[in-house]
Amino acid sequence: MNIKILSRNTQLYSTKRLVEAAMKRKHTVEVVDPLKCDIVIERRNPNIYFKGDYIKDVDAIIPRIGSSVTFYGTAVVRQFEMMGAFTTTESEALVRSRDKLRSLQVLSRAKIGLPKTVFTNYSRDVSGVISQVGGPPLVIKLLEGTQGVGVVLAETKNAAESVIEAFNGLQARVIVQEFIKEAKGADIRAFVVDGHVVGAMKRQGKEGEFRSNLHRGGSAEAIELSDEEEIAAVKATKAMGLGVAGVDMIQSSRGPLILEVNSSPGLEGIEKATGKDIAKTIIRYIEKHA
Ligand SMILES: Nc1ncnc2c1ncn2[C@@H]1O[C@H](COP(=O)(O)OP(=O)(O)OP(=O)(O)O)[C@@H](O)[C@H]1O
Numbered sequence: 001m002n003i004k005i006l007s008r009n010t011q012l013y014s015t016k017r018l019v020e021a022a023m024k025r026k027h028t029v030e031v032v033d034p035l036k037c038d039i040v041i042e043r044r045n046p047n048i049y050f051k052g053d054y055i056k057d058v059d060a061i062i063p064r065i066g067s068s069v070t071f072y073g074t075a076v077v078r079q080f081e082m083m084g085a086f087t088t089t090e091s092e093a094l095v096r097s098r099d100k101l102r103s104l105q106v107l108s109r110a111k112i113g114l115p116k117t118v119f120t121n122y123s124r125d126v127s128g129v130i131s132q133v134g135g136p137p138l139v140i141k142l143l144e145g146t147q148g149v150g151v152v153l154a155e156t157k158n159a160a161e162s163v164i165e166a167f168n169g170l171q172a173r174v175i176v177q178e179f180i181k182e183a184k185g186a187d188i189r190a191f192v193v194d195g196h197v198v199g200a201m202k203r204q205g206k207e208g209e210f211r212s213n214l215h216r217g218g219s220a221e222a223i224e225l226s227d228e229e230e231i232a233a234v235k236a237t238k239a240m241g242l243g244v245a246g247v248d249m250i251q252s253s254r255g256p257l258i259l260e261v262n263s264s265p266g267l268e269g270i271e272k273a274t275g276k277d278i279a280k281t282i283i284r285y286i287e288k289h290a
Pocket residue numbers: 115139141145146147148149150151177178179180181183185186187210211212213248250259260262
């Protein structure tokens with residue numbers, strides 16, 4: 001098959017692994033920087049112009065779209081869809097996943113456990129918002145953060161008020177969320193491909209850090225999910241409409257709670273923690289569906 005990996009950087013671990021896995025299975029594979037693609041639109045003839053030529057006969061694409069280029073990256077994914085290529089991440093699902101508020105709305109309708117979350121447009125009544133989520137300590141998140149940046153723990157009412165007011169002053173939209181203390185700075189990343197959990201790890205934040213993100217210095221180890229956790233991860237991925245997803249959840253006293261569903265989850269952490277060939281699993285998923 002002719003597979004394109006949409007990625008800005010051929011040297012990234014995930015990109016390299018996907019290229020390697022596709023080659024091993026005898027596919028033709030190329031890394032395409034979505035920002036270097038021109039989208040050509042005319043009657044009944046959707047095209048993409050890349051490096052001086054039109055891209056032709058693509059069977060499948062694997063979008064690896066960073067959150068800073070969501071708009072253009074999604075347009076390129078959509079164009080490949082118009083050209084009839086199979087995609088491991090549909091453009092609609094990609095956009096949906098990039099907005100934490102929209103994601104939580106979709107997940108809540110699908111009856112998936114979530115930390116109680118409040119979104120307010122303009123918080124004249126900051127203290128009302130704070131009491132909605134059960135008072136401090138609470139978590140404040142930028143709507144479009146990633147890698148743990150823009151996720152703040154406010155331990156007192158005063159701290160919560162100042163942080164919310166500061167973000168509002170910067171015109172940054174935030175959600176306010178109950179803090180799940182029992183998680184003790186740990187979370188679970190479940191990697192889902194084609195409706196199945198293909199690997200899972202528990203991440204622990206470094207000493208004194210409530211965020212478990214590996215980019216924030218957390219450590220990871222492979223774990224076996226409980227049935228309840230596995231069902232939650234699969235259900236969340238399905239609700240988001242994603243073929244490949246990294247589902248983040250925390251263990252609470254009332255069961256697993258989903259924090260977010262990532263649509264371009266990195267392969268390095270999960271492959272190193274589990275020793276599994278996740279890249280190959282993604283290529284096999286394409287072989288089954290493209
Ligand atoms: N409500 C909460 N209660 C306890 N811990 C939380 C809560 N929300 C987030 N955390 C911790 O903070 C981390 C980062 O939060 P979240 O996943 O929402 O942000 P992110 O910036 O999008 O991260 P990612 O890089 O995984 O996309 C979580 O992995 C978890 O360890």
